[in-house]
Amino acid sequence: xxxxxxxxxxxxxxxxGNTLKGKKRYPLVLMLEPLFQCNLACSGCGxxxxxxxxxxxxxxxxxxxxxxxxxxxxxxxxxGGEPLLHKEMPEMVQGFVDRKKYVYLCTNAQIMMAKIDxxxxxxxxxxxxxxxxxxxxxxxxxxxxxxxxxxxxAIKELLKRGFRVTTNTTIFxxxxxDEVRKFFDEAMxxxxxxxxxxxxxxxxxxxxxxxxLERKKTVxxxxxxxxxxxxxxxxxxxxxFLAFLKGxxxxxxxxxxxxxxxxxxxxxxxxLINDGYCETFAxxxxxxxxxxxxxxxxxxxxxxxxxxxxxEASAVRDIFGSFGGLIRAAKHQRNFSKKTDA
Numbered sequence: 001x002x003x004x005x006x007x008x009x010x011x012x013x014x015x016x017g018n019t020l021k022g023k024k025r026y027p028l029v030l031m032l033e034p035l036f037q038c039n040l041a042c043s044g045c046g047x048x049x050x051x052x053x054x055x056x057x058x059x060x061x062x063x064x065x066x067x068x069x070x071x072x073x074x075x076x077x078x079x080g081g082e083p084l085l086h087k088e089m090p091e092m093v094q095g096f097v098d099r100k101k102y103v104y105l106c107t108n109a110q111i112m113m114a115k116i117d118x119x120x121x122x123x124x125x126x127x128x129x130x131x132x133x134x135x136x137x138x139x140x141x142x143x144x145x146x147x148x149x150x151x152x153x154a155i156k157e158l159l160k161r162g163f164r165v166t167t168n169t170t171i172f173x174x175x176x177x178d179e180v181r182k183f184f185d186e187a188m189x190x191x192x193x194x195x196x197x198x199x200x201x202x203x204x205x206x207x208x209x210x211x212x213l214e215r216k217k218t219v220x221x222x223x224x225x226x227x228x229x230x231x232x233x234x235x236x237x238x239x240x241f242l243a244f245l246k247g248x249x250x251x252x253x254x255x256x257x258x259x260x261x262x263x264x265x266x267x268x269x270x271x272l273i274n275d276g277y278c279e280t281f282a283x284x285x286x287x288x289x290x291x292x293x294x295x296x297x298x299x300x301x302x303x304x305x306x307x308x309x310x311x312e313a314s315a316v317r318d319i320f321g322s323f324g325g326l327i328r329a330a331k332h333q334r335n336f337s338k339k340t341d342a
Contacts, residue, residue: 194236240315259312
């Protein structure tokens with residue numbers, strides 16, 4: 001099981017409650033970016049290209065707590081940048097835990113061993129360790145020799161101390177499907193709770209623009225990666241999203257499912273496209289009507305996007321939005337376990 005039953009029930013109750021109230025737009029996960037500074041220079045990320053004065057900024061923990069209260073999402077994913085560089089991160093995380101929000105702290109784990117004593121295990125806290133595949137794949141992605149072993153050792157120590165741990169993997173067009181499948185074996189052998197996977201988004205500031213996938217290529221690659229899944233593989237995704245990656249299910253993008261609160265406010269229209277900021281969550285929701293998002297929309301950045309930040313929420317909403325959604329999810333789960341050709 002990818003997540004604790006308590007978390008599944010909390011999200012289900014929240015989603016069903018909003019559906020019964022007739023709400024068409026509600027957030028499932030708050031994407032929090034309390035800083036942009038990082039201690040790595042990954043090929044597919046453009047965050048550290050910001051000016052030094054921006055990289056030096058930190059979001060006060062009180063603003064982070066206010067954001068989760070304002071939007072009401074049951075889950076918060078803390079990204080960046082590298083969250084462990086934020087001096088208030090332990091207190092920020094504890095504040096979310098005290099509010100009974102499920103926290104995914106996304107980290108490259110390069111300084112995890114120096115920070116681990118500042119955190120306490122909780123069913124509400126999971127460390128999402130950035131691992132872009134096997135040692136060869138990961139160190140090519142992060143441009144750092146030895147980075148893979150540092151992350152793996154951190155995972156082992158976190159698990160030893162009783163923390164929840166998942167992996168977070170971005171797939172680029174240079175990925176070898178067999179090597180990715182080998183990585184799935186390695187990750188599950190470590191004892192992680194589950195794995196998150198997603199195709200890379202073509203950030204315009206990313207230093208390597210040649211590694212991003214077109215939509216058709218994304219489907220072809222993920223069909224090869226996910227065909228004939230091994231029984232011990234556990235993904236921290238809904239079955240619908242995995243079917244979407246393989247081109248077996250179509251969804252509309254629901255950017256409000258994973259709204260982003262960043263250093264300058266609520267980022268519009270989504271986690272991946274920055275068209276300015278709103279002061280309030282309500283204003284962000286109202287602004288959504290001004291955008292035509294998704295592969296058939298008018299935003300050029302959406303053409304090849306198949307990221308979880310836009311489509312995982314769509315899959316979850318489908319499950320809890322109707323009885324038909326539950327049937328589709330069960331069908332996708334059943335099909336995912338079948339033996340298929342790549």
